[in-house]
Amino acid sequence: MAMSLKWSNVLTPKAQKVINMRRDKPRFLHAVTWAHDDMCEINADKKYVVNLATHTCSCWGWQVSGLLCSHLIAAIDHRHEEVTEFCGFYFTVQMFCRTYSLPFNPMPEALELSMIVYTIVMPPTAR
Template sequence: MKDQFLHTVISVIDTQFEIHYLEKKYDVDLTHWTCSCRKWQLSGIPCAHTIAVINHIHLDPTMYSLKYFTVEYFKRAFETPFVPVPDDIELIGIYNQTVLPPRTTRFHNRPKKQRRISETEDPITRPLKCKRYSAEGHNRRTYREPIE
Protein backbone atom coordinates (compact mmCIF):
# COMPACT_ATOMS: atom_id res chain seq x y z
CA MET A 1 0.00 0.00 0.00
CA LYS A 2 1.54 3.29 -1.09
CA ASP A 3 0.86 6.30 1.08
CA GLN A 4 1.86 9.95 1.00
CA PHE A 5 5.61 10.65 0.42
CA LEU A 6 5.86 7.30 -1.45
CA HIS A 7 6.17 5.29 1.76
CA THR A 8 5.07 1.67 1.86
CA VAL A 9 3.19 1.05 5.12
CA ILE A 10 2.99 -2.50 6.46
CA SER A 11 1.03 -3.21 9.64
CA VAL A 12 2.88 -5.56 11.97
CA ILE A 13 0.64 -5.40 15.05
CA ASP A 14 -2.20 -2.99 15.94
CA THR A 15 0.00 0.01 16.73
CA GLN A 16 3.35 -1.16 15.31
CA PHE A 17 4.11 -0.51 11.67
CA GLU A 18 6.94 -1.11 9.26
CA ILE A 19 7.74 1.59 6.71
CA HIS A 20 9.69 0.95 3.51
CA TYR A 21 11.15 4.08 1.95
CA LEU A 22 14.03 4.28 -0.56
CA GLU A 23 15.20 0.73 0.14
CA LYS A 24 15.32 1.40 3.89
CA LYS A 25 13.11 0.00 6.62
CA TYR A 26 11.77 2.04 9.57
CA ASP A 27 9.81 0.70 12.55
CA VAL A 28 7.11 2.96 14.01
CA ASP A 29 5.36 2.27 17.32
CA LEU A 30 2.42 4.59 17.99
CA THR A 31 1.84 3.50 21.61
CA HIS A 32 5.41 4.33 22.73
CA TRP A 33 5.82 7.23 20.29
CA THR A 34 8.99 5.82 18.74
CA CYS A 35 10.43 5.59 15.25
CA SER A 36 13.69 3.87 14.33
CA CYS A 37 14.98 7.08 12.70
CA ARG A 38 14.76 8.65 16.22
CA LYS A 39 13.64 12.08 14.95
CA TRP A 40 10.27 11.74 16.66
CA GLN A 41 11.83 11.01 20.06
CA LEU A 42 14.34 13.86 19.77
CA SER A 43 12.04 16.64 18.59
CA GLY A 44 8.61 15.64 19.87
CA ILE A 45 7.16 16.29 16.42
CA PRO A 46 6.21 13.26 14.29
CA CYS A 47 8.71 12.46 11.53
CA ALA A 48 7.73 11.73 7.92
CA HIS A 49 7.51 7.99 8.60
CA THR A 50 5.16 8.53 11.52
CA ILE A 51 2.98 10.91 9.53
CA ALA A 52 2.73 8.31 6.75
CA VAL A 53 1.46 5.78 9.32
CA ILE A 54 -0.94 8.29 10.89
CA ASN A 55 -2.35 9.21 7.45
CA HIS A 56 -2.59 5.54 6.57
CA ILE A 57 -4.84 4.79 9.56
CA HIS A 58 -6.73 8.11 9.15
CA LEU A 59 -5.86 9.77 12.49
CA ASP A 60 -5.03 13.34 13.42
CA PRO A 61 -1.25 14.02 13.42
CA THR A 62 -1.60 16.65 16.17
CA MET A 63 -2.60 13.90 18.60
CA TYR A 64 0.91 12.44 18.24
CA SER A 65 2.92 15.61 18.85
CA LEU A 66 3.87 17.07 22.21
CA LYS A 67 1.31 19.37 23.80
CA TYR A 68 3.83 22.23 23.81
CA PHE A 69 3.53 22.53 20.02
CA THR A 70 -0.24 23.10 20.04
CA VAL A 71 -1.97 26.42 19.39
CA GLU A 72 -3.41 26.34 22.92
CA TYR A 73 0.04 26.36 24.53
CA PHE A 74 1.22 29.05 22.12
CA LYS A 75 -1.66 31.30 23.18
CA ARG A 76 -1.05 30.53 26.87
CA ALA A 77 2.59 31.57 26.51
CA PHE A 78 1.61 35.06 25.36
CA GLU A 79 -1.58 35.67 27.36
CA THR A 80 0.18 37.38 30.28
CA PRO A 81 1.01 40.98 29.43
CA PHE A 82 4.57 42.17 29.73
CA VAL A 83 5.89 45.71 29.88
CA PRO A 84 9.24 46.55 28.31
CA VAL A 85 11.84 48.37 30.41
CA PRO A 86 11.68 52.15 29.81
CA ASP A 87 14.74 53.89 28.36
CA ASP A 88 15.03 56.62 31.01
CA ILE A 89 16.01 54.33 33.92
CA GLU A 90 19.48 55.14 35.19
CA LEU A 91 21.53 52.02 35.53
CA ILE A 92 23.61 51.83 38.69
CA GLY A 93 26.39 49.57 39.90
CA ILE A 94 28.35 47.49 37.45
CA TYR A 95 26.35 48.69 34.45
CA ASN A 96 27.96 52.17 34.43
CA GLN A 97 31.58 50.99 34.68
CA THR A 98 33.82 51.49 31.70
CA VAL A 99 35.30 48.39 30.17
CA LEU A 100 39.06 48.47 29.68
CA PRO A 101 40.93 46.52 27.02
CA PRO A 102 42.71 43.34 28.13
CA ARG A 103 46.24 43.48 29.47
CA THR A 104 48.75 42.93 26.67
CA THR A 105 52.04 42.99 28.59
CA ARG A 106 53.74 39.77 29.60
CA PHE A 107 53.89 38.68 33.18
CA HIS A 108 57.36 38.84 34.72
CA ASN A 109 57.83 35.06 35.12
CA ARG A 110 56.39 34.04 31.77
CA PRO A 111 58.93 32.37 29.46
CA LYS A 112 59.42 33.63 25.93
CA LYS A 113 57.97 31.57 23.14
CA GLN A 114 60.43 29.70 20.95
CA ARG A 115 60.17 31.07 17.48
CA ARG A 116 60.23 28.74 14.48
CA ILE A 117 63.00 29.36 12.02
CA SER A 118 61.66 30.25 8.59
CA GLU A 119 62.98 28.70 5.40
CA THR A 120 64.67 31.92 4.30
CA GLU A 121 66.74 32.30 7.50
CA ASP A 122 70.07 30.59 8.02
CA PRO A 123 69.70 28.25 11.01
CA ILE A 124 72.44 27.80 13.52
CA THR A 125 73.95 24.38 12.90
CA ARG A 126 74.72 22.68 16.16
CA PRO A 127 74.58 19.08 17.28
CA LEU A 128 71.35 17.87 18.82
CA LYS A 129 71.81 16.54 22.33
CA CYS A 130 69.75 14.20 24.43
CA LYS A 131 67.81 16.10 27.10
CA ARG A 132 68.31 13.41 29.72
CA TYR A 133 72.06 12.70 29.36
CA SER A 134 73.25 15.79 27.46
CA ALA A 135 75.04 13.50 25.06
CA GLU A 136 75.02 13.41 21.29
CA GLY A 137 73.91 10.39 19.29
CA HIS A 138 70.71 9.46 21.14
CA ASN A 139 68.51 11.24 18.64
CA ARG A 140 67.51 10.13 15.16
CA ARG A 141 69.44 12.96 13.53
CA THR A 142 72.67 13.87 15.21
CA TYR A 143 73.12 17.17 13.40
CA ARG A 144 70.78 19.71 11.91
CA GLU A 145 71.26 20.10 8.23
CA PRO A 146 71.48 23.71 7.05
CA ILE A 147 68.68 24.79 4.72
CA GLU A 148 69.97 25.45 1.24
Template sequence: MWTGVLVPKAQEVIAEQIEKSSFLHTVVWVAGKKYEIHEEMTHIVDLDARSCTCRVWWNSGLPCTHASAAIDHCHLQITDFCEPYFTVQAYRTTYATEFCPVPDSMPLTGELNRTVYPPNTKRPRQAD
Protein backbone atom coordinates (compact mmCIF):
# COMPACT_ATOMS: atom_id res chain seq x y z
CA MET A 1 0.00 0.00 0.00
CA TRP A 2 1.12 3.57 -0.58
CA THR A 3 2.94 5.11 2.34
CA GLY A 4 3.79 8.60 1.05
CA VAL A 5 1.69 11.74 1.12
CA LEU A 6 1.34 11.87 -2.67
CA VAL A 7 0.28 9.18 -5.13
CA PRO A 8 3.28 7.48 -6.78
CA LYS A 9 3.06 9.27 -10.16
CA ALA A 10 2.90 12.69 -8.50
CA GLN A 11 5.80 11.68 -6.26
CA GLU A 12 7.85 10.80 -9.38
CA VAL A 13 7.11 14.18 -10.97
CA ILE A 14 8.03 16.01 -7.77
CA ALA A 15 11.29 14.05 -7.49
CA GLU A 16 12.18 15.09 -11.07
CA GLN A 17 11.32 18.73 -10.32
CA ILE A 18 13.48 18.71 -7.19
CA GLU A 19 16.40 17.20 -9.10
CA LYS A 20 16.09 19.77 -11.90
CA SER A 21 15.74 22.63 -9.40
CA SER A 22 19.13 21.82 -7.90
CA PHE A 23 20.72 23.08 -11.14
CA LEU A 24 18.98 26.47 -11.08
CA HIS A 25 21.40 29.30 -10.56
CA THR A 26 20.00 31.78 -8.09
CA VAL A 27 16.96 32.17 -5.86
CA VAL A 28 16.38 35.79 -4.86
CA TRP A 29 13.77 36.90 -2.33
CA VAL A 30 11.57 39.70 -3.67
CA ALA A 31 8.90 40.35 -1.02
CA GLY A 32 6.68 38.25 1.22
CA LYS A 33 6.78 34.81 -0.31
CA LYS A 34 7.76 35.96 -3.79
CA TYR A 35 11.05 34.89 -5.31
CA GLU A 36 12.97 35.47 -8.52
CA ILE A 37 14.54 32.35 -9.98
CA HIS A 38 17.41 33.15 -12.31
CA GLU A 39 18.43 30.75 -15.05
CA GLU A 40 18.29 31.36 -18.81
CA MET A 41 15.18 33.42 -18.11
CA THR A 42 14.04 34.96 -14.87
CA HIS A 43 10.87 33.52 -13.38
CA ILE A 44 8.82 34.92 -10.53
CA VAL A 45 7.43 32.42 -8.03
CA ASP A 46 4.69 33.42 -5.59
CA LEU A 47 4.33 30.70 -2.96
CA ASP A 48 1.19 32.24 -1.45
CA ALA A 49 -0.58 32.33 -4.82
CA ARG A 50 0.98 29.01 -5.86
CA SER A 51 2.07 30.47 -9.16
CA CYS A 52 5.12 30.81 -11.36
CA THR A 53 5.56 32.83 -14.52
CA CYS A 54 6.40 29.62 -16.43
CA ARG A 55 2.75 28.56 -15.74
CA VAL A 56 3.68 24.88 -15.30
CA TRP A 57 2.55 24.92 -11.67
CA TRP A 58 -0.78 26.48 -12.62
CA ASN A 59 -1.34 23.97 -15.44
CA SER A 60 -0.31 20.80 -13.62
CA GLY A 61 -1.13 21.44 -9.97
CA LEU A 62 2.37 20.31 -9.00
CA PRO A 63 5.19 22.76 -8.26
CA CYS A 64 7.51 23.42 -11.21
CA THR A 65 11.30 23.44 -10.96
CA HIS A 66 11.30 27.16 -10.15
CA ALA A 67 8.77 26.71 -7.36
CA SER A 68 10.72 23.71 -6.09
CA ALA A 69 13.83 25.87 -5.84
CA ALA A 70 11.93 28.58 -3.93
CA ILE A 71 10.30 26.02 -1.61
CA ASP A 72 13.67 24.43 -0.90
CA HIS A 73 15.17 27.89 -0.30
CA CYS A 74 12.52 28.46 2.40
CA HIS A 75 13.08 24.98 3.92
CA LEU A 76 9.40 24.11 3.43
CA GLN A 77 7.78 20.80 2.49
CA ILE A 78 7.07 20.59 -1.23
CA THR A 79 4.09 18.29 -0.63
CA ASP A 80 2.32 21.18 1.11
CA PHE A 81 2.30 23.03 -2.23
CA CYS A 82 0.75 20.25 -4.33
CA GLU A 83 -2.94 20.30 -5.18
CA PRO A 84 -4.93 18.12 -2.75
CA TYR A 85 -6.16 15.74 -5.45
CA PHE A 86 -2.61 14.35 -5.77
CA THR A 87 -2.66 13.06 -2.21
CA VAL A 88 -3.12 9.43 -1.25
CA GLN A 89 -5.91 10.55 1.09
CA ALA A 90 -7.87 12.12 -1.79
CA TYR A 91 -7.37 8.99 -3.90
CA ARG A 92 -8.64 6.76 -1.11
CA THR A 93 -11.62 9.04 -0.49
CA THR A 94 -12.51 8.99 -4.18
CA TYR A 95 -12.65 5.21 -4.32
CA ALA A 96 -13.96 4.58 -0.80
CA THR A 97 -17.59 4.30 -1.86
CA GLU A 98 -18.96 1.37 -3.77
CA PHE A 99 -19.90 1.90 -7.38
CA CYS A 100 -21.53 -0.45 -9.84
CA PRO A 101 -20.02 -1.20 -13.23
CA VAL A 102 -21.86 -0.20 -16.39
CA PRO A 103 -22.99 -3.12 -18.57
CA ASP A 104 -20.88 -3.78 -21.68
CA SER A 105 -23.66 -3.05 -24.11
CA MET A 106 -26.94 -1.28 -23.86
CA PRO A 107 -29.62 -1.41 -26.55
CA LEU A 108 -29.97 1.94 -28.29
CA THR A 109 -33.43 3.13 -29.18
CA GLY A 110 -34.97 6.12 -30.93
CA GLU A 111 -32.67 9.05 -31.70
CA LEU A 112 -29.66 7.28 -30.22
CA ASN A 113 -29.94 4.43 -32.73
CA ARG A 114 -29.66 6.43 -35.95
CA THR A 115 -26.70 6.47 -38.33
CA VAL A 116 -24.80 9.73 -38.53
CA TYR A 117 -23.45 10.70 -41.95
CA PRO A 118 -20.90 13.39 -42.78
CA PRO A 119 -22.31 16.77 -43.82
CA ASN A 120 -23.15 17.41 -47.47
CA THR A 121 -20.59 20.05 -48.20
CA LYS A 122 -18.27 20.59 -51.11
CA ARG A 123 -14.82 22.04 -50.95
CA PRO A 124 -14.63 25.59 -52.26
CA ARG A 125 -12.82 25.98 -55.54
CA GLN A 126 -9.44 27.57 -55.36
CA ALA A 127 -9.06 30.85 -57.19
CA ASP A 128 -6.24 30.97 -59.71
Protein backbone atom coordinates (compact mmCIF):
# COMPACT_ATOMS: atom_id res chain seq x y z
CA MET A 1 0.00 0.00 0.00
CA ALA A 2 2.82 2.41 0.85
CA MET A 3 4.41 1.92 -2.56
CA SER A 4 1.21 3.05 -4.30
CA LEU A 5 1.56 6.50 -2.72
CA LYS A 6 4.62 7.06 -4.92
CA TRP A 7 2.79 6.23 -8.17
CA SER A 8 2.02 9.33 -10.22
CA ASN A 9 0.26 7.74 -13.23
CA VAL A 10 -3.44 6.99 -13.52
CA LEU A 11 -2.73 3.30 -14.19
CA THR A 12 -0.74 0.91 -12.02
CA PRO A 13 2.88 0.44 -13.14
CA LYS A 14 2.27 -3.07 -14.49
CA ALA A 15 -0.77 -1.97 -16.52
CA GLN A 16 1.13 1.08 -17.81
CA LYS A 17 4.03 -1.15 -18.86
CA VAL A 18 1.69 -3.39 -20.86
CA ILE A 19 0.06 -0.37 -22.52
CA ASN A 20 3.47 1.14 -23.40
CA MET A 21 4.65 -2.18 -24.86
CA ARG A 22 1.51 -2.52 -26.97
CA ARG A 23 1.81 1.10 -28.12
CA ASP A 24 5.47 0.88 -29.14
CA LYS A 25 5.41 -2.50 -30.88
CA PRO A 26 3.07 -1.83 -33.83
CA ARG A 27 3.30 1.96 -33.95
CA PHE A 28 3.72 2.23 -37.73
CA LEU A 29 1.99 -1.00 -38.74
CA HIS A 30 -1.63 0.12 -38.32
CA ALA A 31 -3.80 2.01 -40.81
CA VAL A 32 -6.95 3.47 -39.24
CA THR A 33 -10.14 3.95 -41.25
CA TRP A 34 -13.09 5.52 -39.44
CA ALA A 35 -16.59 4.26 -40.22
CA HIS A 36 -18.32 6.78 -37.95
CA ASP A 37 -17.72 8.54 -34.61
CA ASP A 38 -16.96 5.55 -32.39
CA MET A 39 -16.29 2.75 -34.86
CA CYS A 40 -13.25 2.16 -37.02
CA GLU A 41 -11.37 -0.48 -38.94
CA ILE A 42 -7.72 -1.19 -38.17
CA ASN A 43 -5.61 -2.70 -40.93
CA ALA A 44 -2.67 -4.55 -39.43
CA ASP A 45 -1.79 -8.16 -40.22
CA LYS A 46 -5.59 -8.60 -40.58
CA LYS A 47 -8.54 -6.25 -40.43
CA TYR A 48 -9.94 -5.55 -36.97
CA VAL A 49 -13.08 -3.65 -36.06
CA VAL A 50 -12.86 -1.39 -33.01
CA ASN A 51 -15.95 0.12 -31.39
CA LEU A 52 -15.07 2.67 -28.71
CA ALA A 53 -18.70 3.11 -27.61
CA THR A 54 -19.28 -0.56 -26.78
CA HIS A 55 -15.66 -1.24 -25.71
CA THR A 56 -15.13 -4.02 -28.23
CA CYS A 57 -12.41 -5.09 -30.66
CA SER A 58 -12.76 -8.01 -33.04
CA CYS A 59 -9.47 -9.49 -31.72
CA TRP A 60 -11.21 -9.87 -28.32
CA GLY A 61 -8.09 -8.73 -26.44
CA TRP A 62 -9.82 -5.73 -24.90
CA GLN A 63 -12.92 -7.64 -23.81
CA VAL A 64 -10.97 -10.53 -22.27
CA SER A 65 -8.30 -8.63 -20.33
CA GLY A 66 -9.73 -5.14 -19.79
CA LEU A 67 -6.43 -3.70 -21.00
CA LEU A 68 -6.21 -2.06 -24.39
CA CYS A 69 -5.09 -4.10 -27.39
CA SER A 70 -2.71 -2.58 -29.92
CA HIS A 71 -5.56 -2.00 -32.40
CA LEU A 72 -7.46 0.08 -29.90
CA ILE A 73 -4.36 2.04 -28.95
CA ALA A 74 -3.85 2.87 -32.64
CA ALA A 75 -7.46 4.12 -32.89
CA ILE A 76 -7.21 6.21 -29.71
CA ASP A 77 -3.86 7.70 -30.76
CA HIS A 78 -5.36 8.53 -34.14
CA ARG A 79 -8.12 10.50 -32.36
CA HIS A 80 -5.54 12.12 -30.03
CA GLU A 81 -7.39 10.93 -26.93
CA GLU A 82 -6.03 9.60 -23.65
CA VAL A 83 -5.70 5.80 -23.49
CA THR A 84 -6.24 5.73 -19.72
CA GLU A 85 -9.89 6.71 -20.24
CA PHE A 86 -10.53 3.43 -22.05
CA CYS A 87 -8.78 1.04 -19.62
CA GLY A 88 -10.74 -0.93 -17.08
CA PHE A 89 -11.23 0.82 -13.74
CA TYR A 90 -9.55 -2.08 -11.95
CA PHE A 91 -6.16 -1.16 -13.46
CA THR A 92 -6.10 2.32 -11.93
CA VAL A 93 -4.02 3.39 -8.94
CA GLN A 94 -7.20 4.65 -7.29
CA MET A 95 -8.76 1.18 -7.37
CA PHE A 96 -5.52 -0.43 -6.21
CA CYS A 97 -5.46 1.84 -3.15
CA ARG A 98 -9.12 1.17 -2.47
CA THR A 99 -8.60 -2.59 -2.71
CA TYR A 100 -5.80 -2.65 -0.15
CA SER A 101 -7.11 0.10 2.13
CA LEU A 102 -8.59 -2.34 4.67
CA PRO A 103 -6.27 -4.69 6.56
CA PHE A 104 -6.57 -8.42 6.10
CA ASN A 105 -4.99 -11.30 7.97
CA PRO A 106 -3.04 -14.06 6.25
CA MET A 107 -4.38 -17.60 6.28
CA PRO A 108 -2.75 -20.04 8.71
CA GLU A 109 -0.42 -22.69 7.31
CA ALA A 110 -2.75 -25.60 8.09
CA LEU A 111 -6.49 -25.32 8.44
CA GLU A 112 -8.30 -27.40 11.03
CA LEU A 113 -11.52 -28.61 9.45
CA SER A 114 -12.74 -30.85 12.25
CA MET A 115 -16.41 -30.24 11.41
CA ILE A 116 -16.09 -31.85 8.00
CA VAL A 117 -16.34 -35.61 7.77
CA TYR A 118 -13.96 -36.87 5.13
CA THR A 119 -15.77 -39.09 2.65
CA ILE A 120 -14.88 -40.35 -0.76
CA VAL A 121 -16.87 -38.63 -3.47
CA MET A 122 -17.72 -40.96 -6.32
CA PRO A 123 -18.59 -39.82 -9.84
CA PRO A 124 -22.23 -40.05 -10.91
CA THR A 125 -23.37 -43.28 -12.49
CA ALA A 126 -23.22 -43.33 -16.27
CA ARG A 127 -26.26 -44.19 -18.33
